[in-house]
Amino acid sequence: MTQETNGRVALAFSGGLDTTVCVPLLIEEYGYEEVIGVTVDVGQPEPEFDEAAETADALDVEHHVIDAREAFADTCLAAVRANANYQGYPLGTALARPVIAEAIIEVAEERDCDALAHGCTGKGNDQLRFEAVWRATDFEVIAPVRELGLTRDWELEYALERDLPVEGGNEGAWSIDTNLWSRSVEGSELEDPSFVPGEEIYEWTEPPGEEVGFVEIGFEDGYPVAIDGEPYSSVELIEFLNDLAGSYGVGRTDLMEDRMLGLKVRENYEHPAATTLLNAHEALEGLVLTKEERSMKTRIDDAWAEKAYEGLLSAPLVDALDGFIDATQSRVTGTVTVKFEGGQARPVGRESDYAVYSQAAASFDTEDVLGGIEQQDATGVAKYHGFQDRLANRAIQTAQSKLKDDKED
Secondary structure, eight states: OOOSOEEEEEEEOOSSHHHHHHHHHHHHTTOEEEEEEEEEESSOOHHHHHHHHHHHHHHTOEEEEEEOHHHHHHHHHHHHHTTOEETTEEOOHHHHHHHHHHHHHHHHHHTTOSEEEOOOOSSSSHHHHHHHHHTTSSSEEEOHHHHTTOOHHHHHHHHHHHTOSSGGGOOOSSEEEEOSSOEEEESGGGGSTTOOOOGGGOSSOOOOOSOEEEEEEEEETTEEEEETTEEOOHHHHHHHHHHHHHTTTOOEEEEEEEOTTSOEEEEEEEOHHHHHHHHHHHHHHHHHSOHHHHHHHHHHHHHHHHHHHTTOTTSHHHHHHHHHHHHHHTTOOEEEEEEEETTEEEEEEEEOTTOOOOHHHHOTTOOOOGGGOOGGGHHHHHHHTTHHHHHHHHHHHHHHHHHHHHHHO
């Protein structure tokens, strides 16, 4: 499918097997004169940047590293306000991909590129998340692995034949994606749902033990901003809690996940900071929001998380959802004390000036309540509570009894 010569293409570049193989393919199969490699920093380990730089140098590819940690961290903390999780785990990769895609667009514009490319397969979610952002531009979008139907074995053979710098393509037993918010582990034996993984798949979390710890999280307008009274930037706060909560074994998830294309896959995740912050935030909402607000927000949060999983936080629907979230979060200000124990991050104390709570009204030990309400006032409520249900049951019993009598006659 060799085409006439084109200009430059910006490639989402990790230095791994897929993106390394994409470089010569974009030149030979797609006819591009130059490939610009773009690696976006959303909190990956330092060795990954070293690998990307070394591979780009070996391929003689112009390489850009873009620091998007703050933008990504801000997106993660916005997800906290929405209590965002998908099928029981905090979103990580899903939140990172649009941030990465936007950063690559900026480089492509600066370097006068004609196209954008990624090394995603045709079976995963990331192709959709990248392209949802890229297809809103005038750039051509190219996906060599998907479009050429490449397999890992073919890529390994191709890399060997071309002497490409992928160390034989051996990237370890697991497929791992790491960012500030989460670390995902999949592939190899983990593709068997019955396989029980050992401790070797974990890096962020220690095995849960008997140690107990506490931390106080401060919130302003639904955003976590402080730890034990000390202000933190978004990046610093996440990094600190990943280390702290991870040391107590907090934030492990092993689940069967339903991808957007309908495939069901087995995923393992580590997300200590995310678990801690989401649990603390929901506890504070429980103190300051009314019952109706909490009920409605559950529906809003579910819709927000679904769009986030799809990589579509730029959708008009999300603007509307954010309007409700902003309105409720204006009162989600206060502190939450979290206890780390047995691999759990459990809220054990919360305080806010906006608390929809009266100790005097709720206490069993006092009659001093708000609005002149007294215990005996509940008698009328108790009489009406369930009245219609009792009336319906009585009518059913009477009708059934009459029907029985008519049959006997």
